Amino acid sequence: MHKLDQTDLKLLEILQENAKITNAQLSKEIGLSPAPTLERVKKLESLGIIESYHAKINRDKVGLGVTTFVTVTLTGHKKQVTESFVKQINQIPEVIECHYVTGNGDFVLKIISKDIASYQKLMLEKINEIEEVSGTSTMVILSTFKESPVLPI
The missing domain is CATH 3.30.70.920 (Lrp/AsnC effector binding domain/regulation of amino acid metabolism (RAM) domain)
Structure with a gap:
């Protein structure tokens, strides 16, 4: 288990709800500039916390x-x-x-x-x-x- 701060948790919450959100909008919602936001997302991906992104299909x-x-x-x-x-x-x-x-x-x-x-x-x-x-x-x-x-x- 990796130690996640409140910003990481907020990022994960937002991305689970809307994986198509732009980095600019995501950075605005968590209160960071775009570069550090993208770095955090990439870190969560490289740690395997974010495993993938999917489209939800209507069966x-x-x-x-x-x-x-x-x-x-x-x-x-x-x-x-x-x-x-x-x-x-x-x-x-x-x-x-x-x-x-x-x-x-x-x-x-x-x-x-x-x-x-x-x-x-x-x-x-x-x-x-x-x-x-x-x-x-x-x-x-x-x-x-x-x-x-x-x-x-």
């Missing part, structure tokens, strides 16, 4: 209408089983998140699909065909009321 407008959370139980808990599963999951673009968890199941996947038929095909032909998978349980997202990319720093 419905690009034809991705079904979001699911899938709990996956593996056949065992040996290192090779877990590593093999993760390697195969990373090859499936519809799986946009993969979390190793405690509780019921071993992993939770967030999957985005065009529709229920394409989701079913993905499960039958890809996820359930992974040798290390012993079982799955799906929750279909009906509505999303909050989805924030902003971390509470």
Whole structure:
């Protein structure tokens, strides 16, 4: 963990809300001149605190209408089983998140699909065909009321 001052925290807060902000506007909002502002942003990037910048895409407008959370139980808990599963999951673009968890199941996947038929095909032909998978349980997202990319720093 790196020590961040109030200016760094304010920079991160602003950039999380609007990554397209100009350096001139950003410097004005934090009360520094443009050169030191840019230096701070570059430092946060080089330290890996700022990992990347992304455009938020409206899923419905690009034809991705079904979001699911899938709990996956593996056949065992040996290192090779877990590593093999993760390697195969990373090859499936519809799986946009993969979390190793405690509780019921071993992993939770967030999957985005065009529709229920394409989701079913993905499960039958890809996820359930992974040798290390012993079982799955799906929750279909009906509505999303909050989805924030902003971390509470």
